[in-house]
Amino acid sequence: MAPTPARAAAAAVHSLLHRTRCAPLHPLLSLHGSGDPANVAGVKPGDDELDVAIVGGGMVGLAVACALSNMPLTKHLRVAIIDSNPALKSRGYLKKDGVPDSRVSTVTPATISFFRDIGAWEHILQQRHAFFGKMQVWDYTGLGYTRYNARDVCKEYLGCVVENKVLCNSLLLRLQEQKEDIEKMIYPTRLVSLAFPSKSRQGTAGLKSPSTEADSTGHTSEALRSSNLVKLDLSDGQTLYSKLVIGADGSKSNVRQTAGIKTSGWSYPQSAIICTVEHIAENDTAWQRFLPSGPIALLPVGDNFSNIVWTMSPKEASHHKSTSPEEFLKSVNHALDFGHGPHPNSSSLDRYMERLFSGIGDTAASTQECFEVPPKAIGLISDRMAFPLSLMHSHDYVSKGLALVGDAAHTVHPLAGQGVNLGFGDAAALANVISEGVSVGADIGDLSLLSRYEKDRKAANVAMAAVLDGFQKMYSVDFGPLNVLRAAAFHGAQFISPLKKNIISYAIGDSKSPLFS
Amino acid sequence: MLHRVAPSLRRALASSTALLRGAPLPSPHAQWRPCASAAASASSSSLPPPPPQGPPRHGGGGSSTSSLNPAEVAKFASIAETWWDSQGPFKPLHLMNPARLSFIRSTLCRHFRRDPYSAKPLEGLKLIDVGCGGGILSEPLARMGATVTGIDAGDENIKIAHIHAASDPTTASIEYCCTTAEDLVKENRQFDAVISLEVIEHVDNPLEFCKSLSALTVPNGATVLSTINRSMRAYATAIIGAEYILRLLPIGTHEWSKLVTPEELVLALQRASISVEEMSGFVYNPFTQGWSLSDDISINYIAYGIKKSETPSTISQ
Numbered sequence: 001m002a003p004t005p006a007r008a009a010a011a012a013v014h015s016l017l018h019r020t021r022c023a024p025l026h027p028l029l030s031l032h033g034s035g036d037p038a039n040v041a042g043v044k045p046g047d048d049e050l051d052v053a054i055v056g057g058g059m060v061g062l063a064v065a066c067a068l069s070n071m072p073l074t075k076h077l078r079v080a081i082i083d084s085n086p087a088l089k090s091r092g093y094l095k096k097d098g099v100p101d102s103r104v105s106t107v108t109p110a111t112i113s114f115f116r117d118i119g120a121w122e123h124i125l126q127q128r129h130a131f132f133g134k135m136q137v138w139d140y141t142g143l144g145y146t147r148y149n150a151r152d153v154c155k156e157y158l159g160c161v162v163e164n165k166v167l168c169n170s171l172l173l174r175l176q177e178q179k180e181d182i183e184k185m186i187y188p189t190r191l192v193s194l195a196f197p198s199k200s201r202q203g204t205a206g207l208k209s210p211s212t213e214a215d216s217t218g219h220t221s222e223a224l225r226s227s228n229l230v231k232l233d234l235s236d237g238q239t240l241y242s243k244l245v246i247g248a249d250g251s252k253s254n255v256r257q258t259a260g261i262k263t264s265g266w267s268y269p270q271s272a273i274i275c276t277v278e279h280i281a282e283n284d285t286a287w288q289r290f291l292p293s294g295p296i297a298l299l300p301v302g303d304n305f306s307n308i309v310w311t312m313s314p315k316e317a318s319h320h321k322s323t324s325p326e327e328f329l330k331s332v333n334h335a336l337d338f339g340h341g342p343h344p345n346s347s348s349l350d351r352y353m354e355r356l357f358s359g360i361g362d363t364a365a366s367t368q369e370c371f372e373v374p375p376k377a378i379g380l381i382s383d384r385m386a387f388p389l390s391l392m393h394s395h396d397y398v399s400k401g402l403a404l405v406g407d408a409a410h411t412v413h414p415l416a417g418q419g420v421n422l423g424f425g426d427a428a429a430l431a432n433v434i435s436e437g438v439s440v441g442a443d444i445g446d447l448s449l450l451s452r453y454e455k456d457r458k459a460a461n462v463a464m465a466a467v468l469d470g471f472q473k474m475y476s477v478d479f480g481p482l483n484v485l486r487a488a489a490f491h492g493a494q495f496i497s498p499l500k501k502n503i504i505s506y507a508i509g510d511s512k513s514p515l516f517s
Numbered sequence: 518m519l520h521r522v523a524p525s526l527r528r529a530l531a532s533s534t535a536l537l538r539g540a541p542l543p544s545p546h547a548q549w550r551p552c553a554s555a556a557a558s559a560s561s562s563s564l565p566p567p568p569p570q571g572p573p574r575h576g577g578g579g580s581s582t583s584s585l586n587p588a589e590v591a592k593f594a595s596i597a598e599t600w601w602d603s604q605g606p607f608k609p610l611h612l613m614n615p616a617r618l619s620f621i622r623s624t625l626c627r628h629f630r631r632d633p634y635s636a637k638p639l640e641g642l643k644l645i646d647v648g649c650g651g652g653i654l655s656e657p658l659a660r661m662g663a664t665v666t667g668i669d670a671g672d673e674n675i676k677i678a679h680i681h682a683a684s685d686p687t688t689a690s691i692e693y694c695c696t697t698a699e700d701l702v703k704e705n706r707q708f709d710a711v712i713s714l715e716v717i718e719h720v721d722n723p724l725e726f727c728k729s730l731s732a733l734t735v736p737n738g739a740t741v742l743s744t745i746n747r748s749m750r751a752y753a754t755a756i757i758g759a760e761y762i763l764r765l766l767p768i769g770t771h772e773w774s775k776l777v778t779p780e781e782l783v784l785a786l787q788r789a790s791i792s793v794e795e796m797s798g799f800v801y802n803p804f805t806q807g808w809s810l811s812d813d814i815s816i817n818y819i820a821y822g823i824k825k826s827e828t829p830s831t832i833s834q
Contacts, residue, residue: 072634228684438636440618441657443685448603448611455805 046241050078051444052434053232053242055191055255057083059105059164060406060423061248062171063118065185067431069178070118073438074431080242082187082234087168089188091176094169096128100301102274102382103164106286106417110509111424112160115170119177123170124162130302131157132286136372137490139290139475140341141483144490145371152364152497153504158286159417161299161307167420187234194245194258195231197401197445230401230445243445245402246430251392253408259399265392265411268472270294271317272414273310275384276301277332277377287374288415289336290475295415296335298374306377308332309414317386325380336374344371344490353495361498389413391469393462397454401445403430410461413468421509422461429456460512589719590670592770600651600677609765610653610715616799616808617714617819618657621741624795624821625710628739637662645708645733647698648716652678656688658712666692666708668701698729707735714743714819718776724785731789736826740791743819747776751816779814791822 052068054061065081068074081088107115115121135158138145150158176182229241247255256263270293283300294311301307310332312320320328331339354367392411397404406423433453437444474486493500505511599605622638625631631638640662646655649667651674659665659682669675675695682688694701698713711734713726720726727742734740745751752773759765777785783793798814801807808817 073636076636436615440615440622441660442615443656443660 048238048240049229050080050240050242052077052079052244052246053230053240054079054081054246054248055083055232056247056249056253056406056408057081057085057088057168057186058248058250058406059167059171059420060427061246062168062175063114063120063424063427064246064248064405064431066118066120066171066174066178067114067427068434069175071431071435073435075178077434077438077444080185080187080240082189082191082232084188084190084235086188087165088172088186090169090172093123093173094127094166096302099381100128100276100305100307101163101165102276102307102385104161104299104301104307105164105167105420106159106161106299107167107424108159108418108421108507108509109155109157111421114424114428118174120170120174123173124160124166127166127170128163128302129166130161130300132159132161132284132300133157134285134366135288136285136374137288137290138344138371139486139490140292140339141487142342142344143483143487144494145344146490146494146500147366147369147371148500148504149364149366149369152366153501153508153510155508158504158508161286161301163301164420187238187240189238190235191232191249191254192235193233194255195233196259196399197227197229243401243443244434244450247402247404247408248406249408251390251407251411253404255402256394256404256408259402261399261404262395263392264395265390267388267390268413269313270311271314271386271388273308273312273317273320273384273386275308275328275380276382277306277308277329278379278381279304279306279375280378281375283375285372285374287336289374291335291340292478293476295475296332297415297417298336298377299417305381306375308377310335311389311413311415314388321384321386328384329377329380333376337376343373346370350491350495353491357495357497360496361501364497364500366500367495367497391465393465397426397458398447398450400447400450403450403453405430409457410465412465413472415471416468416507418464418468418507422464425460425509426453426457429453463512586719586721592719592767598673598677600653600674601681606765606767607651607653609759610650612801612806613799613808613817614653614657616810617654617743620797620810620819620821621658621712622661624741625739628821628823629709639663642709644710644712645701645706647711647713647730647733648719649678649693650674652682652688652691652693654712654714655691655693656682656685659688659691663710664690666694668694668696668698670695670697698726698733702729702732706733708733708738709735710739710741712741714741716744717742717782718744718771723777723781724788727782727785727789727791731786731791731824734791734824736824738824740786740822740824741819742782742786742822743817744782745771745776745817746815747773747778747781748815751776754816779818779820782820786820786822790825792825793820793822796820 054065061081061083065079068077068079112121115124133150133156135148136145137148148158150156175185179185229243230245232240232242232245234240245255247253247259249255272294277298282304283298283306286300287298288295291312293313293316296308296310299307299309310320320331323331358367390411391413394404394409397409405426407419409426410422412419412422430453433449433456434444436452437446437449442449474482493503502511600607603611623633625642626633626638629639629642638661639658642663644658644663644665646652646658646665646667649655649669650671652667655665655667655678667675667678669678672695675693678691679693682691682693711730713730717723717726730740730742745755756771756773760768760770779796786793796814797810797819798812799808799817799819800811800813802809
């Protein structure tokens with residue numbers, strides 16, 4: 001017998017551990033892998049059987065489809081989008097002339113890098129969009145203001161304002177590039193009903209007798225399908241079967257209601273008016289002023305146009321919707337300028353604070369910037385739209401064969417422009433989880449796989465919703481000591497550079513938590 | 518020299534070398550070893566019953582040479598219905614599955630020179646899952662494109678596996694048989710990759726089992742085994758912690774003396790003409806309730822080896 005085979009074996013074992021172990025697959029690396037067909041030899045799935053059915057072809061639904069078609073592990077999956085919106089049939093870029101739509105979204109750098117990864121950002125650059133690198137926030141008391149600059153965190157821009165229809169169109173264009181059979185992928189109908197797989201597969205209670213075992217091999221395909229796949233009934237009479245249904249159908253989600261998922265939340269006693277206005281020159285800053293009844297925001301959308309999001313009580317909203325355009329413009333300029341309170345002045349307190357905190361950390365550029373008055377709106381060029389605001393959060397994002405993304409799972413206050421960015425974060429996370437599942441051969445409708453998506457996103461979404469809700473409540477009360485507290489918060493955010501950088505990093509999606517970086 | 522090797526393995530090694538020298542065999546009965554209690558229902562901590570008088574383990578006997586212990590098989594038969602209940606007694610296995618599969622995927626892709634970013638990297642390969650149970654491992658392997666055969670000694674397990682796999686067209690093609698590795702060797706079947714996870718700690722004769730696995734592998738094919746290390750940490754976590762305290766597994770599922778250390782596994786596989794190329798450990802994160810691969814092989818570990826191509830292995834007859 002060889003001397004010390006045990007020791008030799010032990011040495012062999014320990015040397016094995018120093019070899020490179022399998023690195024986790026980075027799902028978004030687009031290598032040109034061999035496009036394997038989706039069916040195993042001999043077993044062809046029917047035309048009505050899908051892997052993923054996305055109900056809702058809005059921004060977030062299209063983002064999920066685009067992400068799945070872009071990743072090597074998931075691009076072979078049979079995906080369908082169910083939405084009757086005729087815009088899904090368009091081809092080509094939207095023209096830049098014409099009035100910018102009032103429905104716009106501010107996309108954060110985190111979302112921009114997601115769009116770059118899935119290849120849709122280049123299409124947005126060909127259509128109307130507006131980067132901005134500066135932001136100013138103040139309130140009606142005139143006691144303080146905060147300016148943010150992208151240079152504070154060494155970035156070129158804080159975000160980009162894009163019309164919602166441009167976002168949708170860019171995602172659609174990318175999908176058209178990836179999939180030749182895009183016509184078959186989009187079902188221009190509505191979902192009527194859903195039937196989820198029966199529970200009998202989870203732990204067969206009692207062993208089957210031999211006779212039923214013979215049956216199971218000769219089961220009708222209908223019974224087999226119902227035990228494994230979700231059944232979707234569409235309004236044009238078609239029936240589809242899918243391993244996974246993704247509910248991306250907005251805040252009044254049909255899918256969520258059919259699945260019986262409960263939600264928590266409350267309506268805010270506020271509505272938002274949105275419209276597009278024109279300036280003399282280009283606007284390059286995002287402005288937000290907190291008024292007693294709600295914030296008014298002025299966001300650049302490109303050329304000389306800006307988008308207004310004005311939150312106020314529902315009564316005031318219906319009043320402002322019905323006034324003449326000139327009256328409305330006057331009240332907008334009044335609200336942004338001297339209305340309800342004075343401009344913040346640079347007082348000796350400010351200069352003192354600036355000197356005191358300039359030693360802490362690297363000084364951010366915007367601590368030196370003075371208060372500026374926003375540009376005047378000279379023309380109202382779109383219709384005014386009003387819609388109510390509410391906070392909503394689903395108790396569950398997933399169940400067997402089902403996942404909710406975007407507004408279907410959560411809605412937040414628009415005061416920080418985060419809503420759709422949370423939705424895109426959901427889309428990216430869900431696509432990654434599906435890709436991980438495919439890499440280990442899992443059933444993509446499996447609850448334990450989908451729960452990973454839920455765990456990841458729930459924490460982030462709840463945190464953001466709580467922060468925004470906190471802001472909304474803090475700014476809705478006109479109470480002396482609270483006003484001073486808010487002023488102190490403004491001063492802190494303006495002059496304490498590390499705090500300012502933390503806030504910016506959280507808002508642009510670079511860090512997951514507002515406090516601990 | 519061999520003092521770190523378990524007595525059972527030491528005896529098995531001694532008997533195999535003795536055979537080569539033509540010396541008479543020592544007594545095969547493992548009377549010294551505390552034996553497994555019968556079924557999971559017997560969760561008492563009283564004195565274990567005397568060991569079953571199995572057939573004498575000398576060469577030549579046809580079907581009597583088996584590395585299976587009927588008592589061990591019975592342990593799993595009683596909870597067979599709960600295989601696919603991801604919250605039931607097999608929850609730890611379900612939780613561990615993604616980590617095991619990522620190791621298998623990574624090593625087999627490298628071994629067979631497959632594209633790791635393909636959705637079906639194991640297309641065209643014949644795999645066998647020895648000790649497949651309810652098919653928890655076989656189904657994902659089939660979804661990765663492999664032609665899978667799953668075998669288990671428990672008839673109830675095979676029935677459950679068959680029924681569950683039938684509902685998905687991708688997994689309906691898995692061939693399930695209620696048989697043992699030794700029987701398949703007699704049928705001269707061979708596979709590109711032989712996978713046997715969490716089985717070797719339940720067999721009576723680990724060396725024989727390794728030889729059977731080796732015989733089932735084509736020359737230059739891959740063999741993957743996983744088991745629990747026989748260490749104090751494993752005793753504390755996998756047996757005391759998992760079975761007695763947290764009640765994640767039925768009491769008696771694992772017996773410390775039957776656990777195999779990595780060194781012993783490498784030795785046994787070497788004797789079976791398989792050279793172990795990679796080994797990885799698993800660690801459990803109680804906060805995320807997930808398993809991940811790691812360098813720590815002190816509790817759970819998985820090993821991948823390549824069957825040598827020159828000398829085809831033979832079962833010691």
